[in-house]
Amino acid sequence: MTNELHNTAEIKLIIAGLDNAGKTSFLIALRQKYNFYERVKILKPTINIDYSSFNFLNLYRINLWDMGGQERFRKIYTNNPVYFTDTNYLYYLIDVQDELRFEESIQYLSDLLDIFRSLEYSNEIIICFHKYDPKFKNSEDFVDRIEMIKNLVLTRNKDLQFRFFNTSYYDISSLSKALSYSLNTLLNTERINSKLQTIVVNFNCNYLTLYTSDGLIISDYYNETMDIKDFEEIITNKINDNLEFFQRLGDRNVNIDERMTFSKENTEYVKKFDISIGNEITIFYLSISTPLRKILELKKEVDKLEIILESTFT
Numbered sequence: 001m002t003n004e005l006h007n008t009a010e011i012k013l014i015i016a017g018l019d020n021a022g023k024t025s026f027l028i029a030l031r032q033k034y035n036f037y038e039r040v041k042i043l044k045p046t047i048n049i050d051y052s053s054f055n056f057l058n059l060y061r062i063n064l065w066d067m068g069g070q071e072r073f074r075k076i077y078t079n080n081p082v083y084f085t086d087t088n089y090l091y092y093l094i095d096v097q098d099e100l101r102f103e104e105s106i107q108y109l110s111d112l113l114d115i116f117r118s119l120e121y122s123n124e125i126i127i128c129f130h131k132y133d134p135k136f137k138n139s140e141d142f143v144d145r146i147e148m149i150k151n152l153v154l155t156r157n158k159d160l161q162f163r164f165f166n167t168s169y170y171d172i173s174s175l176s177k178a179l180s181y182s183l184n185t186l187l188n189t190e191r192i193n194s195k196l197q198t199i200v201v202n203f204n205c206n207y208l209t210l211y212t213s214d215g216l217i218i219s220d221y222y223n224e225t226m227d228i229k230d231f232e233e234i235i236t237n238k239i240n241d242n243l244e245f246f247q248r249l250g251d252r253n254v255n256i257d258e259r260m261t262f263s264k265e266n267t268e269y270v271k272k273f274d275i276s277i278g279n280e281i282t283i284f285y286l287s288i289s290t291p292l293r294k295i296l297e298l299k300k301e302v303d304k305l306e307i308i309l310e311s312t313f314t
């Protein structure tokens, strides 16, 4: 007998890359941010694969496989494609600070891609240019390195699809953005995204983010002028501020589910949704910034999201 009321879909994500690329720290940072502590264990130290798994929205079990990148282990994986079967997404980390090992890293990637070809993997391969720390943000040298590797990977693998992210352990939102990308695709969030798209267009939004009380971004939009630096300064701070605000209300047993702030140029609107998923209530927040003052219309549109969230996740 099982007391589970619903099935949990299994999702398998593999994080690969050379030793020292930052795989373990990438996962540790995500675990810290999202409390992914639930089940972390080292599988057979002889093959050096770290495995961790966690529940997402009570609906999915996300299994993260950290494939240790030392040469002696790499041979074991590449000779045993079974480790890679049923992978939903492959993440490959390249240390952008370690120019001396680019060639080796591209070679290992190429070995892995051959395996994924043979397994008929058809999703995008997610390449993270990792250790792109905030202090290198304006470095032309780094931009050039990344452009060079991108071109190489794309021209040598025209039969495969890629998605590139710049990530750094010192920029936690860069890590969650990279992770959210695959999860969003796997979670079937099209209806949510198309509703949000309508809101963005109708209200000419500066930005819009849908996230959980763990700070996991489910869906987001930023207008063209928003760069990575703005993202950090504006969005991350806003999310933290909103989460704190609603947390404080909750601590005082005050039941308010929206927040509105006006500045000279913009209206900021945040709405909290309590959605019952499985046996538990999951809290979502939708934050919107718009130059318009059409408050009633905005609320009306946002309210419609509740039923879409319910039908997507239950």
Ligand SMILES: Nc1nc2c(ncn2[C@@H]2O[C@H](COP(=O)(O)OP(=O)(O)O)[C@@H](O)[C@H]2O)c(=O)[nH]1
Binding pocket: 017, 018, 019, 020, 021, 022, 023, 024, 025, 026, 069, 130, 131, 132, 133, 167, 168, 169, 170
């Ligand atoms: N500067 C910088 N160092 C990092 C970053 N991520 C990891 N590191 C460091 O890189 C080293 C290797 O990291 P680790 O996660 O053990 O790599 P793994 O061998 O791929 O698992 C450690 O000293 C980390 O502290 C990053 O984004 N920026």
Ligand SMILES: [Mg+2]
Binding pocket: 023, 024, 025, 066, 068, 069
């Ligand atoms: Mg490691």
